[in-house]
Amino acid sequence: MWQSSTPVIVYALFALFTGIPTVTAANLDAVKARGVLDIAVYGEFPPYSENKNGKPQGLDVAVGRALAEKLGVGAKFRLVRADESMSDDLRNNVWKGHYLGGGTADVMLHVPVDPLLAKDNEQVKILAPYHRETIAVARQAALTDVKSLVDLEEEKIGAEKLTLASDYLAVALGGRLRGSMVLFKSVSEATEALRAGAVGAVMGPLGEVEGTLGSDKAAFIVETMRLPGLRFNGWDLGVAVKSSNTELADAVARAMKALHAEGVIRRIFQDHGVTYQPPTRME
Amino acid sequence: MSKNKCRFRSVGGVAVSAVIGILASGATAQAAGVMEKDVLDDQATVQDVVSYGMGPHVQRYSTLKQIDRESVKRLVPAWTLSYGGEKQRGQEAQPLVHDGKIFVTASYSRVFAADARTGAELWEYNHRLPEGILPCCDVINRGAALYDNLVIFGTLDAQLVALNRDTGKVMWKQKTDDYKAGVSITMAPFIVKGGKVMVGNAGSEFGAVGWVKAYDAKTGKLTWHRPTIEGHMGYLNGKENGLTGKTNATWPGDLWKTGGGAPWNQGSYDPELNLVYFTTGNPAPWNAFKRPGDNLYTTSILAINADTGKIAWHYQTVPNDAWDYDAVAELVLFDLKKNGKVIKAGAQANKNGFFYVLDRTNGKLLSAEPFVRKVTWASGIDMKTGRPIETGNRPGDPLGEKQGKTVFSAPSFLGGKNWNPMAYSPDTGLFYIPATEWGMDIWNEPISYKKGAAYLGAGFTIKPVFDDYMGALRAFDPKTNKIVWEQKNTAPLWGGVLATAGGLVFTGTPEGYLKAFDAKTGEELWKYQTGSGIVGSPITWEQDGEQWIAVPSGWGGAVPLWGGEVAKAVKHLNQGGSLWAFKLAPTK
Numbered sequence: 001m002w003q004s005s006t007p008v009i010v011y012a013l014f015a016l017f018t019g020i021p022t023v024t025a026a027n028l029d030a031v032k033a034r035g036v037l038d039i040a041v042y043g044e045f046p047p048y049s050e051n052k053n054g055k056p057q058g059l060d061v062a063v064g065r066a067l068a069e070k071l072g073v074g075a076k077f078r079l080v081r082a083d084e085s086m087s088d089d090l091r092n093n094v095w096k097g098h099y100l101g102g103g104t105a106d107v108m109l110h111v112p113v114d115p116l117l118a119k120d121n122e123q124v125k126i127l128a129p130y131h132r133e134t135i136a137v138a139r140q141a142a143l144t145d146v147k148s149l150v151d152l153e154e155e156k157i158g159a160e161k162l163t164l165a166s167d168y169l170a171v172a173l174g175g176r177l178r179g180s181m182v183l184f185k186s187v188s189e190a191t192e193a194l195r196a197g198a199v200g201a202v203m204g205p206l207g208e209v210e211g212t213l214g215s216d217k218a219a220f221i222v223e224t225m226r227l228p229g230l231r232f233n234g235w236d237l238g239v240a241v242k243s244s245n246t247e248l249a250d251a252v253a254r255a256m257k258a259l260h261a262e263g264v265i266r267r268i269f270q271d272h273g274v275t276y277q278p279p280t281r282m283e
Numbered sequence: 284m285s286k287n288k289c290r291f292r293s294v295g296g297v298a299v300s301a302v303i304g305i306l307a308s309g310a311t312a313q314a315a316g317v318m319e320k321d322v323l324d325d326q327a328t329v330q331d332v333v334s335y336g337m338g339p340h341v342q343r344y345s346t347l348k349q350i351d352r353e354s355v356k357r358l359v360p361a362w363t364l365s366y367g368g369e370k371q372r373g374q375e376a377q378p379l380v381h382d383g384k385i386f387v388t389a390s391y392s393r394v395f396a397a398d399a400r401t402g403a404e405l406w407e408y409n410h411r412l413p414e415g416i417l418p419c420c421d422v423i424n425r426g427a428a429l430y431d432n433l434v435i436f437g438t439l440d441a442q443l444v445a446l447n448r449d450t451g452k453v454m455w456k457q458k459t460d461d462y463k464a465g466v467s468i469t470m471a472p473f474i475v476k477g478g479k480v481m482v483g484n485a486g487s488e489f490g491a492v493g494w495v496k497a498y499d500a501k502t503g504k505l506t507w508h509r510p511t512i513e514g515h516m517g518y519l520n521g522k523e524n525g526l527t528g529k530t531n532a533t534w535p536g537d538l539w540k541t542g543g544g545a546p547w548n549q550g551s552y553d554p555e556l557n558l559v560y561f562t563t564g565n566p567a568p569w570n571a572f573k574r575p576g577d578n579l580y581t582t583s584i585l586a587i588n589a590d591t592g593k594i595a596w597h598y599q600t601v602p603n604d605a606w607d608y609d610a611v612a613e614l615v616l617f618d619l620k621k622n623g624k625v626i627k628a629g630a631q632a633n634k635n636g637f638f639y640v641l642d643r644t645n646g647k648l649l650s651a652e653p654f655v656r657k658v659t660w661a662s663g664i665d666m667k668t669g670r671p672i673e674t675g676n677r678p679g680d681p682l683g684e685k686q687g688k689t690v691f692s693a694p695s696f697l698g699g700k701n702w703n704p705m706a707y708s709p710d711t712g713l714f715y716i717p718a719t720e721w722g723m724d725i726w727n728e729p730i731s732y733k734k735g736a737a738y739l740g741a742g743f744t745i746k747p748v749f750d751d752y753m754g755a756l757r758a759f760d761p762k763t764n765k766i767v768w769e770q771k772n773t774a775p776l777w778g779g780v781l782a783t784a785g786g787l788v789f790t791g792t793p794e795g796y797l798k799a800f801d802a803k804t805g806e807e808l809w810k811y812q813t814g815s816g817i818v819g820s821p822i823t824w825e826q827d828g829e830q831w832i833a834v835p836s837g838w839g840g841a842v843p844l845w846g847g848e849v850a851k852a853v854k855h856l857n858q859g860g861s862l863w864a865f866k867l868a869p870t871k
């Protein structure tokens with residue numbers, strides 16, 4: 001569960017095997033006293049967060065660093081694996097900790113800001129939205145006359161397994177696009193296949209599609225598309241803080257507001273080659 | 284070959300046989316290892332328990348009868364072994380006994396060996412688990428296999444590990460799959476002819492494809508690999524060995540790639556037919572609308588040739604499963620005596636509430652009737668086609684008009700019976716099923732979230748069905764398909780069952796009791812409080828002329844993690860981690 005600088009790994013492992021309490025989510029004063037904000041982000045999740053050459057990198061990592069800096073502390077990252085649901089992730093990483101040990105982080109990034117998710121997880125506060133993720137389709141530049149997904153029926157459409165994109169391709173329009181779908185382990189594998197010409201299009205979250213295409217983005221047509229049948233077209237991403245740590249939650253919300261106002265968030269997305277979409281639920 | 288395995292039943296006989304055994308093995312202190320024959324004969328030999336299920340037919344039946352309806356009142360603890368540490372949860376294992384030693388796996392991928400007479404610990408093995416494993420249903424392990432001088436078990440990071448039974452040192456280790464893809468091993472491996480050890484994976488929740496693998500038990504070398512989902516290639520001795528099924532026959536498009544169907548629970552084995560029987564889990568993803576078709580071979584019973592790794596037959600219990608009704612309950616092999624004929628049969632008490640009896644030579648369905656009181660998803664099983672007669676309570680299309688609509692279905696996704704093994708007594712001809720009565724609300728959520736992203740999910744909440752009980756130990760007659768007796772229990776039953784020639788049935792409860800019942804009438808004859816919930820499986824063996832019983836104690840597993848309203852009802856139960864051994868107190 002831990003992937004961070006060496007001393008942290010050593011401490012976490014030590015704690016895991018000796019039963020000594022590990023780092024747990026702290027309130028603002030304890031975070032300040034510690035001098036470090038402990039931040040959970042997903043591992044192997046480009047362009048948002050991944051370990052590159054032993055260092056955490058990516059959009060969410062940059063947002064986390066900016067957030068910590070605003071709070072006047074350093075940033076430490078734990079790159080976590082996704083469990084079966086977001087509620088599991090919030091339990092494992094923010095409010096309770098996984099039963100295998102490892103403690104909890106002070107904050108977790110990339111958490112959808114949705115009242116229904118919040119209602120199911122009252123042990124955390126989900127706040128400080130910083131981006132809106134939407135579903136996009138990247139396609140070969142030669143496929144010019146495409147007004148909707150149906151126009152891609154004859155093409156192979158890549159998608160990550162067990163995601164909204166693969167769900168949608170499997171279910172929507174009476175299953176019309178089911179035969180066109182090619183499943184990949186990740187969006188980066190799907191965009192790699194697009195680069196290689198193995199698929200005509202890739203469907204997935206805009207940030208992941210753009211981010212994994214990187215500088216090749218210009219060679220393809222990348223568009224968000226209306227998805228008939230779906231009653232939503234995207235979701236806001238924010239920060240989860242353990243509910244009892246109200247001062248930290250307030251401080252994070254204030255800090256994020258300031259980062260938006262100063263244009264820091266927008267700049268981070270620009271730096272990573274991802275179209276910035278302001279969240280709809282700005283606080 | 285010499286081996287320390289004798290058939291004496293008298294008190295003196297055992298002592299003498301031990302001496303003969305030592306002399307025969309070259310007068311060394313080193314006892315001979317467990318032979319293939321010991322595994323195949325496990326049910327008939329009472330001095331040891333060398334396999335999960337107490338024999339390849341996994342009947343969990345012993346011919347011992349020193350402890351009977353009368354004497355059981357004198358059953359008292361002989362010793363207890365604490366697993367120690369802070370890892371006090373989910374002890375779902377069945378112990379093994381051989382040559383005066385008892386072996387038991389414990390949660391967090393641990394193994395303990397102790398003196399079977401005193402309980403004194405001989406060694407323990409703590410598997411170093413990597414960071415970031417995410418087991419679906421607690422950190423449990425169900426048991427080991429004994430072979431030669433090895434104790435072989437699977438780990439939460441999907442390794443197969445063989446330990447020296449005298450020292451606990453690792454003799455070989457094999458990575459069966461990628462734990463980062465969500466694969467783990469929780470089942471007890473088992474030995475088949477030719478010295479092969481069989482194992483299946485867990486992890487359908489993450490879209491991992493199910494498989495059965497056969498390894499050389501002495502070296503850990505892979506012999507064959509059989510995926511459980513159509514379209515995937517099988518392998519034998521490193522060479523391609525034919526696809527499983529036919530690509531896109533029952534899965535549309537590319538969806539077979541994430542098919543699920545993990546055979547995560549107990550297997551059984553018919554040495555005469557040389558078939559291994561594995562039972563497979565639910566398809567992935569959960570929402571059935573995403574994968575129209577039967578989705579073979581998920582929620583199925585598979586018979587696989589133990590030498591070639593080819594599927595001999597299959598029987599699917601729930602085509603296009605929409606309720607998470609894994610068919611992973613074990614197939615118990617037995618002789619069905621009906622109308623003057625003896626049929627080589629297999630029986631399964633399925634999560635979906637039906638008790639299936641099949642001809643195990645060809646997979647033909649012989650009967651399928653409910654063993655739980657409340658079944659809402661199907662009104663019966665069509666005996667001509669073998670398919671369920673559904674009642675129309677599938678959850679709605681996530682993009683359709685009934686988006687988000689809730690349906691109630693029973694049993695719940697934790698099943699009328701889950702992984703916990705039943706027992707069969709050839710004396711009474713009855714199966715003893717650790718059943719649970721519960722249902723669930725299922726709804727297709729328009730939006731759920733995973734890894735910070737929306738998807739079309741499904742929500743499940745478990746609810747009790749009756750006010751006064753959830754668990755029920757039931758004696759079920761496979762000839763009449765009737766419940767002969769039942770003993771209710773407040774909490775769901777989550778442990779294994781043992782039947783003996785002494786006319787007794789043993790099982791544990793989450794409330795902490797090990798209990799003995801009259802096999803014919805169901806009368807409760809004895810109970811003992813072990814201090815934590817019992818979710819493991821009891822065994823019995825003979826030692827120094829005395830009959831012993833052993834069972835692990837330590838509450839945990841899927842119920843407290845997944846049980847919805849039921850989880851709240853069992854919140855007060857204490858966790859733990861220990862192995863208890865019992866024998867009769869002397870008569871006064």
